[in-house]
Amino acid sequence: MDRIVSWPDRVETALAWLAGLLWTAPLLYVFVRAFESGTADLSSAWQAAPFGRYYLNTALLVTGITAAQLVVGVLAAYAFARFEFPLRGPLFVFVLVQLMIFPEVLMSENYRTIAGFGLLDTLPGVGLPYVASAFCVFFLRQAFLGVPDELVEAAQIEGTSRLGILWKVFVPAAKPSIVAYALVSISTQWNNFLWPLIVAVSDETRPVTVGLVRFLAPETGLDVPRMAAGTVIVTAPLLALFLIGQRQFINSFLRSGIK
């Protein structure tokens, strides 16, 4: 298609690049400052706090929570999407109302529950309140509703059990949605701060977000290279993952947000 490059076109292009600059400049600045004396700042930051341990904690939390949410969510979504049973409607509304009630707003009582289980300052204590995700149930139910009946009937004729049908028909058919949910959940949990701040009080359980704030807090003065190095340590892996899987990532967000 040949287009005439008009003035409004040029203005829009200029605005687009200006926006790109405004949104990336702060991140680029941090990366430049982190590397201004080679890798010295990075390695001293890495040694000053147990970032390796923080990363391990975040990785364990993120994978554990996401996997648990998917198992619990897939089972519940299958029940809502596939079976008729008394109180199905009210029970589903009960799930939906919790789309908005996040564990942090009930922090005091959830803290008490976790303390009651003796799980304060443990990774399960940080993760358990997130295991049942109303959004996960809702989202996967939507995906399961789109699975064609013929597939299910074919499996039934072969004598596949109900759990077999879930595993061999529903889960593969809804795989894009499951991947999308997993990515959204990973990014949400990776970024989580307030609840881990309350529950995780030792370096053995702190995730990177809490670790970063701890690492920067004791400083009396503001040390820009130190801040930049810490921030790069915490954000670089996420940004790298994002740039590698950018298309999948953006598509997943689109899918989860819009459908």
Added chain:
Amino acid sequence: MKARTAPRRLPDQVFAYALLVPAFAFLVLFTVKPLVSTVLSSLRDRRDEGPTLDNYRFLAEDEVFRKALVNNLLFSALTVPVSLALAMLLAVLLQRALRGKALLRAGVFAPAILPVVAIAVIWLYFYQPNIGVINEVLGWFGITGPDWLGDTALVLPSLMAMMVWKEAGFFMIFYLAGLQAIDPELDEASRLEGTGRFTHFRRVTFPLLMPTTLFAAIVALADSIKMVDFVFVMTQGGPDNSSNLLLYYIYRVTFAQHWPQYGAAISLLVIGVLVALAVLQIRLLDRRIHYR
């Protein structure tokens, strides 16, 4: 009902309930049970005796609570529309045929995937009065920048600007999806008729993006209540509670002032707002499902 081909141990209904057990066990344990105990706790005084309505009475006269509430209302009322308007503008700019489009989209979206805490750390340094980048840039033009986070009038707008920056890129993705769903023939028709870009946007694009806007507005509103991590990093609610927000105040009351009963009363108020938002969201989601 489905035809049965083999005898099964459990009837379908019982099987369905069994599938729901894990989800409901956790929902009850971490939402229903704490919700009930929050209600009960909010009716007890600081020595945990009751029942009493003292917490709610205190809520009505607590200056700090009022400040946190007003701050949060301002924060929500300004960041939500501004983020969405910017997101829409960015989406319109970045959906056109443009060299480097994918790169620009990724760049604008990047802050949205980073932890709020990391964003807050970066901006904390940008906003510093003497060594901060913003005041340094202003200095090039001979302007002496203020102490952005230390001034009671500037601290909240400064935090808002940061959150708009983070959220606009996120909601841009929603709008890009919305724009993809618009029939390209409408674009063509406007071009043939010689309709101006702005008129086309106002008469065609904007109304067709309305469902996206409604949906995004609810997500953004919820975020404006629950994303308060930056307060911990940047201001601790100060100066003089000018940047105190509701969820942060609940945290302070519960864990710093060791007054969970009063924290419970504030929590219930916030939950009331959140549930109202949830009901609204379900209505909207219902509508969307119907037209699919």
